Amino acid sequence: MISFVRAHGYDPGPTQRPMLAGAITGLLASVPGGLVFVGFGSFRVLVDDVFRTSRSWTAVLMLAACILAGLLYGAVFQRAANDRRAGWLIGLAYGFILWIAAPVVTLPLIQRSAMAGGDAAVGFLVAFLTWGLVAGLLFPYVHRPLHANLETVKGGSSQRLGPEADMLKQPPAPQPV
Amino acid sequence: MIRIVSIHKAILAGAAGAIAWEIVLRLLLFAGLPLVDIVRALGSVVVPDGPTWAWWTAGLLLHTLVGVIWAVFYAYFFWSVLAWRPVWQGLVFALIPAALAILVVYPQLQAMHGSARVLHIRPWQLVAETSWRQRGGLLLGHLVFGAVMGALYTRPVGYPADRPRPPTPARKRRRAPPRKVPSRPESAFIFATGIECSYPTIEGGRWRRDQMAATGHYRRWQTDFQLCVELGLSHLRYGPPLHLTFQGPGRYDWSFTDQVMAAMRELGITPIIDLCHFGLPNWLGNFQNPEAPGALCAYAAAFAKRYPWVRFYTPVNEMYVCAKLSALNGAWNEQRQDERSFLTAVRHLAKSNILMMQAILRERPDAVFANSESGEFYQAASPEPEIVRIANFENQRRFLTLDLLYAHPVDETMRRYLRDQGMPDDEYHWFMAQETPRRAILGIDYYLWNEQLIDTEGRPQALGELFGWYVVAGQYWERYRRPMMHTETNVMDARAAPSWLWRQWYNIRLIQAAGVPVVGFTWYSLTDQVDWDIGLTKALGNVNPVGLFDLNRDPRSVAQAYKHLIDTFGEEPAIRECPALKELLR
Numbered sequence: 001m002i003s004f005v006r007a008h009g010y011d012p013g014p015t016q017r018p019m020l021a022g023a024i025t026g027l028l029a030s031v032p033g034g035l036v037f038v039g040f041g042s043f044r045v046l047v048d049d050v051f052r053t054s055r056s057w058t059a060v061l062m063l064a065a066c067i068l069a070g071l072l073y074g075a076v077f078q079r080a081a082n083d084r085r086a087g088w089l090i091g092l093a094y095g096f097i098l099w100i101a102a103p104v105v106t107l108p109l110i111q112r113s114a115m116a117g118g119d120a121a122v123g124f125l126v127a128f129l130t131w132g133l134v135a136g137l138l139f140p141y142v143h144r145p146l147h148a149n150l151e152t153v154k155g156g157s158s159q160r161l162g163p164e165a166d167m168l169k170q171p172p173a174p175q176p177v
Numbered sequence: 178m179i180r181i182v183s184i185h186k187a188i189l190a191g192a193a194g195a196i197a198w199e200i201v202l203r204l205l206l207f208a209g210l211p212l213v214d215i216v217r218a219l220g221s222v223v224v225p226d227g228p229t230w231a232w233w234t235a236g237l238l239l240h241t242l243v244g245v246i247w248a249v250f251y252a253y254f255f256w257s258v259l260a261w262r263p264v265w266q267g268l269v270f271a272l273i274p275a276a277l278a279i280l281v282v283y284p285q286l287q288a289m290h291g292s293a294r295v296l297h298i299r300p301w302q303l304v305a306e307t308s309w310r311q312r313g314g315l316l317l318g319h320l321v322f323g324a325v326m327g328a329l330y331t332r333p334v335g336y337p338a339d340r341p342r343p344p345t346p347a348r349k350r351r352r353a354p355p356r357k358v359p360s361r362p363e364s365a366f367i368f369a370t371g372i373e374c375s376y377p378t379i380e381g382g383r384w385r386r387d388q389m390a391a392t393g394h395y396r397r398w399q400t401d402f403q404l405c406v407e408l409g410l411s412h413l414r415y416g417p418p419l420h421l422t423f424q425g426p427g428r429y430d431w432s433f434t435d436q437v438m439a440a441m442r443e444l445g446i447t448p449i450i451d452l453c454h455f456g457l458p459n460w461l462g463n464f465q466n467p468e469a470p471g472a473l474c475a476y477a478a479a480f481a482k483r484y485p486w487v488r489f490y491t492p493v494n495e496m497y498v499c500a501k502l503s504a505l506n507g508a509w510n511e512q513r514q515d516e517r518s519f520l521t522a523v524r525h526l527a528k529s530n531i532l533m534m535q536a537i538l539r540e541r542p543d544a545v546f547a548n549s550e551s552g553e554f555y556q557a558a559s560p561e562p563e564i565v566r567i568a569n570f571e572n573q574r575r576f577l578t579l580d581l582l583y584a585h586p587v588d589e590t591m592r593r594y595l596r597d598q599g600m601p602d603d604e605y606h607w608f609m610a611q612e613t614p615r616r617a618i619l620g621i622d623y624y625l626w627n628e629q630l631i632d633t634e635g636r637p638q639a640l641g642e643l644f645g646w647y648v649v650a651g652q653y654w655e656r657y658r659r660p661m662m663h664t665e666t667n668v669m670d671a672r673a674a675p676s677w678l679w680r681q682w683y684n685i686r687l688i689q690a691a692g693v694p695v696v697g698f699t700w701y702s703l704t705d706q707v708d709w710d711i712g713l714t715k716a717l718g719n720v721n722p723v724g725l726f727d728l729n730r731d732p733r734s735v736a737q738a739y740k741h742l743i744d745t746f747g748e749e750p751a752i753r754e755c756p757a758l759k760e761l762l763r
Contacts, residue, residue, distance in 0.1 A: 011672050013734045041294065049295045080179045082729045086253055093250060100281055108300055115303075117296040121289045122222060140729070150407060150732050150740060161738040163745075165675040 011079065014161065015150055018074035018081060021143035025135045026070015028142070029091075030063055033131030037062075040123020042116060049114045050107055069098060070135055074143075084140045091136015092129060099128035181391055181707055181718035181728075182252040183333035191248025194267075194326035195241040198318045212314030215278075216240050218286050225290075247274050248326050256330060257717040267327015268320060275319035279312050280304055332716040334707060338378045338385040338459050343421050344395035344433045355399075356406050358445035364759035366752040367662065367697025368743050369449065370725060371414030372401060373706045376456040377502070377509035377713060382463065384716060385456075389418055391707040391718070393728060398437050400730050401703055402444050408725065408740050409747070413441065414491065414549075414664070414699060416451030420458045423476050431483060438484050449489040449547050452477055452533060455499050455713075456510060463511035464503050464522040474532035481540035491547045491664075492533035495622065496526040496578035498551045508714045520598040527581035531611050538614060545761065547697075549620035549664040550579055552649040554628045555637065568631040570594075576656060579619070581608045583657050616761055618696060619657050620664030621650040623681070646684040651693070660694045660757050665701035667723035669710060674723070674735035682742055694757030700739055704728055 012018050037043050047058045073094055074081060081090060103124040108115045116124050198215075205212055220236025221227075227235075255270045284303035288296055336342050373388045389395055405413055417434040424430055441448050453473055461469055477492060493499070500522035503510040511518065530548070537544045553575040557568035573591045580587050586609060587595065595605060623646040626639035646663060654661060663685055668677040678700060689695050705724040708717050720728060725736040746752050 011734065013732055014737050015732055045295055079727060079729075079731065082727075082731055083179060084729065085184070086179060086182070089246070089249055089253060092246065100277075104281060104285060105300055108298070115288065115296045115298055115300070117288045117291045117293040119289075120294050121285065125285070125289075147731070150737060161675045161734055162741055163679050165679055165738060 013079065015148040016079065016082075016143065017146045017148070018078045018143065019071050020074070021139060021146050022070040022072070022074020022081070022135075023067050024070070025139045025142045026066045026068070026073065026131075027063065028138055029070065029131045029135035030066035032134050033066070033127045034059075034062070036130045037123055037127040040119050040126065042120045042123030042127060045116045045120045066131065069094075069131075073135060073139070081136070082140045082143055087136040087140050088133055089136065091132040091134070091139070093132070094136065095128045095130070095132015098132065099125055102128070180253050180256075180720055181334045182249065182256075183330075183718075184249065184252075186330055186333060187249045187252040188245050190326040190329035191245035191251075192241050193329055194248065194322035194324075195237075195244030197325040198244075198322045199237060199240070201321045202314075202318055211310060212317070213283070213311045215283075215315070215318060218283070218290075222286065222289050244322060244326070247322075248330065251326065252330055252333065256333070257715075257719065263331050264324050264328040267323040267325070267330070269323070270327065271319040271323025274322075275316050278315050278319065279307065283307055283311070283315060332384065333718040334391045335379075335384050335386050335716045336390075338383055341385065341421050341459070342387075342390065343430065344390075344418075355403060355444055357443075358406050358411055359409060360445070361411055362754050364754050364756075364762055365411065366755040366758065367412045367699075368410055368739075368747070369412035369414055369664075369697055369699040370405065370408075370410050370703045370739075371449075371451075371665070371699060371701045372398075372416070373702040373704070373709075374416035374418065374451065374454050375713060376418060376420050376454060378456060378459075378463075379509060379512075379714060379716070381512060382459075382510065385420065385459075386708070386713045386716065387418065387420075388707060388713075392704050394704070395433070397730065399440065402437075402440055402446060404703060404726055404730060404732075405446055406444055408736060409743050410446075410739075412447045412449055412489070412697065412699075413703075414451055414547075414701070415441070415448045416454040416491075416494070417480075419453055419476065420456055423458045423461075423472075425460055426472065426475070429476075429479055438487075442486060447489060448487060449491055450480070450484075450487055451491040451494050451549075452480060453493045453529065455494065455502070464500065464525050465511045465513070465518060467525065469525050470529040470532050473529040474536045477533035478536035478540060481537045481544070485541060488541065488543065489545050489547060490534075490537055491549050491620070492537070493526055493530040494549050495551050496523065496530060496582070497553070497575060500526055500578065502712065508712055516594075517598045520595065520600060523578055523581070524600060524604065527578055527608065530582050531608075534614055534617075543616065543762075544614075545616040545618065546614060547618045547620045547662055547664060548579070548582060549622060550653075551575075552621040552623045552627055552646065552653060554644065554649045554652070556628065556630050556640065556643065558630050558632045561633070564631050564633065564635060567635050571629075571631065571637070576653075579653070579657065583613050583617070583659070584609050584611050585657060617659060618662050618761065619653060619659040620662045621646070621653050622665035622701075623649065623663065624666060625668060642680075646681055647688050650684075651688060651691075654688075654693050660696050660761050661688075662695065662697040662699070664697075664699050666699070667701055669721055669723060671722035671733055671735070674733065675738035678735055678738050678742065682746075689751075694760075696755055696758040696761060700725060700735065704730070 047055050051058050077090055202212060216236035217232060219239045220232030223235040224231045251270050259266050284307055288303060372394055373392060375388045378385050394401055422430055422434055457463060457469060461472055500519055502508045504513040504518035504522040507514040534546055555568045555571040557565045573588060625641050628640045628643040629637040630640045632638050666681050668674050685695050685698055702724055704726050705728050706721045708719055709721050725739060726732050
């Protein structure tokens, strides 16, 4: 999927800030995702059986993880994440992959094979999907006001966009006479 | 935007796939085969102890929803990646959800069914608990889903040619007052872009490709015009949808065109109106139709009468490409593949162009014509006489449409070719007797595939940039000696676009320095395009990142580079007031 996205114009260009938008989106999406997580009892499993620490520390860790996951989302999908029609799908797929990576594979490996069961397991899946869905939906709208202005953005005269854009990146070394 | 997807087709295909899976599975279960009942497994998570109808309904709804999501995923990320029949594409794709179901989702569903809040089990132990029979059942179900979904999800872009979809009138939105193009002298060098508007038919004339629909211009034309203003572009190559506007002899639907023309006028954008761009209305058929020139002439007259303030026209865009793709390569419209049909298309296109120019001049005597044509060159790969002959022939044939348009006599080889392929002498003399309008600009388009090698088998192969626009356009200049314009260029790799833009600009500077009057430059197009990597031959919906803006209307690097170019050179005296354009407009 990444190579496909890259082939269709992966480069975000000079005016976009996908990682910042991703981090903010990740934080915002943690609200509905967190509600689902708490509602299904999954948060309790995380507090009592996985991290074995206080609720507040677990919540802080989760928020940090959401911001990081959002930042990674922006970094990976960049321009493609701006798609308002497909954003929900990209986000949902990303949430699903995170679900496989985190509670299904990683958590049992780091904590004595503890894996959520019953409603808590449902909560993990639904929370990750909700987080991804909301993040994917929100990203284009969060990103839009963060765009730099085309007229004022730095880099207009840079080697990337100015007349120097056509120069060879590494001119051939002069040959000995 | 990464791909144009037909959401409603994907939803239908996904739902149908999930329901087909359920029907096949239920029949096999009735037949006594011990397979995985995925609907029950899902439904009983939602309604653990409910009656049959409850878990079945919940499970089927959930499974259908999952099927729909996978189908949309397929539509975005998998459809058309393999050049196979749709049903095979669907079958191969189904292996992805099948693997995930077998390795992750089904084992996790088992964990969800238990009452324990925490399980102490390693992930692969859960996987190992799934039997081979269950895995086989899951694979079979996914294959049924994939085959049905794949068979149903086809042609996400375009529409049946006999059922055109006119654009809906734009909604009035409350927004800040639109900015206008900064005022420049009328004779300032033209910095232009274009709205890609091709509308040929494919599949034997049954399916209409419509780039304005595919790129979202019908919905977002107000935004598109604002983007032109934002970049400081004074001119816009714009082709109102002929196939939707011209509905029959004397019958026109101007509703969309009225809106966009009024908006361009208000914003100070000078449109270069492209009246025929690779297609005809369904009622006119294709370019083999001898009635087409007369009909197009009437359309041009009606257009010029309705919008008398418009001065710049491209009556027919890229006649050579249109005739070649329609009647020699078998890709569009009539989809013929013979020399006689090619020449028939050339004759009708060139005649249309001339009649349209004459009709416009009757309404607007000072009209300016940008006769955009593809700049081509053929290089022989070897000194073998047959290879050289083919290259020489193609190097003459590339001029044919413009020769007829500009009344330039063809050489003996081409004259023989015209006779052999059915062009009567009196028709040739008619072309040669026409007076070319004084205000006609020779527009030469240039892309990476315009220079071709005639290989040792005698077939043309794209060479990339061999000699460049300077040399190719120079050959056209030598033949016609008319004011010139670089009327189209772009490159498929978005990262290479700024470099390509500057390269084309240097070509213009060099040819100007050599004394050739060049009046304008065009990056084509404003937004990304759809399926031009395959010449619009199939309705796949793949986005080509060639635009100044992507289909979300976010700027690409080349937009900033173009703005940088205009800011850097725009105030140069010869650009601020281009002598060649001043002379032309006089």
